[in-house]
Amino acid sequence: MNRETEITFKESAAAAARTARRADLGHSARQWLGYAAAYGFMTVLALLFMIPLLWMFSTSLKSRQEIFAWPPDWIPTSPQWFNYASAFEKYPLARFMLNSAFLVIANTIGELISVPLIAFAFARLRFPGKRILFVLMLSTMMLPGQIKLIPLFSMFSRLKMIGTYWPLILPSFFGNPFFIFLMVQYIRTIPRELDEAARMDGASTWTILYRIILPLSRPAITVLVVFTFLWTWNDFLQPLIYLSSFDSYPISVGLAFFQGRYSVEWNLFMAATLISIIPVLVLYFFAQRHLIGGISSLGLKG
Amino acid sequence: MFSTWRALSPRARREALEAYLALTPWIIGFLIFTVFPIGASIYLGFTQWTIVEPPEWIGLDNYVRMFTRDPLFWQALKVTGLFVLISLPLKLILGLMLALLLNLKIPGMNLYRTVFYIPAVISGVAVSLMWMWLLQPDTGVVNTLLSYIGVKGPNWFWDRHWALPSVAIMSAWKVGGSAIIYLAGLQNISAHLYEAAEIDGANPWHRFWKITLPLLTPTIFFQLIIELIDSFKVFTEAFVITQGGPLKSTYFYMLYFYEEAFQNFNMGYASALALLLTSIILATTVFINYTSKRWVYYES
Structure with missing residues (x-):
């Protein structure tokens, strides 16, 4: 936009604002009606979306006959x-949830060790082959x-290692590309x-990473921890393949x-x-x- | 590479060495968890391998078998393709509609945003069990609600015509996930454009078609690819709820792959199946990317 059009644009916007102010009374009544309609519609829609969860809650409190x-x-x-x-009492729920919690903690530790280190190298250090390696990382x-x-x-x-937690933990120590990208x-x-x-x-270099960059990266670290929790807690296919005894299942597979x-x-x-x-x-x-x-900036999904 | 190395000052060399040191975990992980498995998968696709004995090279036999004498393969492909056709437009359109609503400038919208996103954070297994209960033919809440308006609800997961649509409905419940990504795209559109259009007398309908939609095409493009890959990978719902039934009407490709690989231990054939699915996903992605020049608007 060049200067002239910008000025005319501002003028016309100001004119429009003046007209709007003159018609304030009628406008605000209409606005309130619009608000009410929007709230009403959104509330009905939200309730509709929540029926499954509410129904699950209601069922969980019923007797076998009811x-x-x-x-x-x-x-x-x-x-x-x-x-x-x-x-x-009936199901080993506590056991399953503890197993899941263990996997979450182990994966979080893995990602926290590997991701900042790798991301720091990509974001700050100069070295031959950087572009190629970064593109390779993104393509994975x-x-x-x-x-x-x-x-x-x-x-x-x-x-x-089949039947142990190692296959579900080890990969996190080598850095998840989504988190590396986020951190970079x-x-x-x-x-x-x-x-x-x-x-x-x-x-x-290491002092800079651990004393300056890392403390300033708290928001990115938080996203990393939250998503590691979510993905590990909800993961189904991998524990299904690698684990064999019922007692070792995380909550997703157990359920x-x-x-x-x-x-x-x-x-x-x-x-x-x-x-x-x-x-x-x-x-x-x-x-x-x-x-x-995290979702908005990266398109990560829950 | 080595000539660049020699041209570096001692300080730059030190920095590069430190970088390689920091990257070591990723480089090792890339070799072990990406390069090796992909290479091995391509090789194993040409073998017969039941994990007990070493893989035996059989050339293209796996692929010939797949295309000429494996009805299950075609069924799995059909189910997955159909599901993509039903659920992809559903999610893209509903997600956009929801995002437009969530983008209304009224106070308290954050609360609604929170509510609509809840389904997207819950695990596939929990969601599956919940919907199994919701869609029970006789006692389910959905059929109860339908009966209030005089409609006799179908048998959902337990009817071979309704099972696949039921899975699509269930996945549409998670539409808040796409809506949030759309919302980010919507909020990047400059308010000046709308103000200018309003002054020029454009009504909301025009503003949507002439401003919102064109400027949102990069987000739509991104979502299309992400959702497409996700739809091809459906597994949990089928495994938990239907086991592929009734009459293989929800026999998703990944379920077939899982059964071949980890129940029948036909690892060679399963590798070929995985490779084919990956090729389909890559080809579709490349195709969409190719068409994107015609419909995706990039601000210069």
Whole structure:
């Protein structure tokens, strides 16, 4: 936009604002009506979206007879809070969730060791071959994971690691390309003057990384931790392939085998399912700003 | 490479060495977790291998078998293709509509944004169990609601015509995930454009078609590719809810791959299956990328 058009543009905008102010009364009534309509519509839509979760919650509080009542009760006549205790008693839920928590912690440690180091090299250091390596790294993000499953399975089986957590943990120590990319993007926004000043004062490369860059990268680290939690907690195919004993399953795989393993009691199943998603929901409510920021900037998905 | 190395000053050499040191984990991981498996997969696709004995080279036999005498392969391909055709437009259009709503400039919108995104963070297994219960033919809440308006609901997952649409409905519930990405795209569109158009007398309908949609094409393009790859990889829902049934009507490609590889241990044939799926995904991505020159608008 050149200067002249910009000026005319501003003038016409100001004129439009004046007209709008003159018609303020009628405008605001219409605006309020618009607000009301928007809120009404959004609320109905949001409720519609929440029916599945609300229904699951309602079912989890019903007795065995009440879940088959017709017409169904939307709100349980006498909420059976005891169902939650029964779910923990009947199914090894606590065990599964501890297994998942262990995997989350191990993967987080792995990513925290590898990702900042790798991202720092890509974002800040100069070295021959940087462009090619960076493009290679980005291209691995696009690759569908299923093509790697069979060779990796056979590799881990040669290493006698099938049935252990190693295949689910080891890869995180070599850096997830999504997180590396995220971190590189973030480090690039930190002013280089900080590095240079530190270097003048005689700081080594590693001091700069761990004393200056890393403390300033808290937002990116948060996104990394949140997504590692989410992906590890929800991962299904990999633990399904690599683990063999029921007791070692993380919550995702454990839950999937409920139907075959236990008699079908939907009130308890729904209580167990709800319990299984509570950690994710809690994390979501506390970290949603970072989570949504991560999705918006990278297109990462939940 | 070596001549560049010699041209470096001692300080630059030191910096480069430090960089390679920092990159070591990634380089090792790239070789072990990317280069090796891809190379091995391509090779294994030409072999018969049941993991007990060493792989035996059989040339193109796996691929010939797939295309000429494996009805299950065609069924899996058909189911997956159909699912892509149903769920992809559904997700792209509903996601955009939801994002337009969430982009309304009214106070308190963050709360709605939070609510609509919840389904996208819940695990596939939990979502599957929940929808199994929701879509029960007799006692399910969906059929109950339908009966209030006088519609007799179908048997959903337990009807071979409705099973695949049921999976698509379930995945459409997670549309908040796409909406958030659209929303980021919408918020990048400069408000000046809308103000200028309003002054010129453009109505909301015109503004959507002439400003919003063209400027959103990069986001749509990005979503198209991501959702496409995701739709080809559907596995959990089929594994948990239908096991591919009834009558193989939800026999997704990844389910077939899983059964061949990790239940029947036909690792050679399964490698060929994986390779074909990857090729289909890559080819579709390249094709969409090629057409993008015609419909994706990039601001210069």
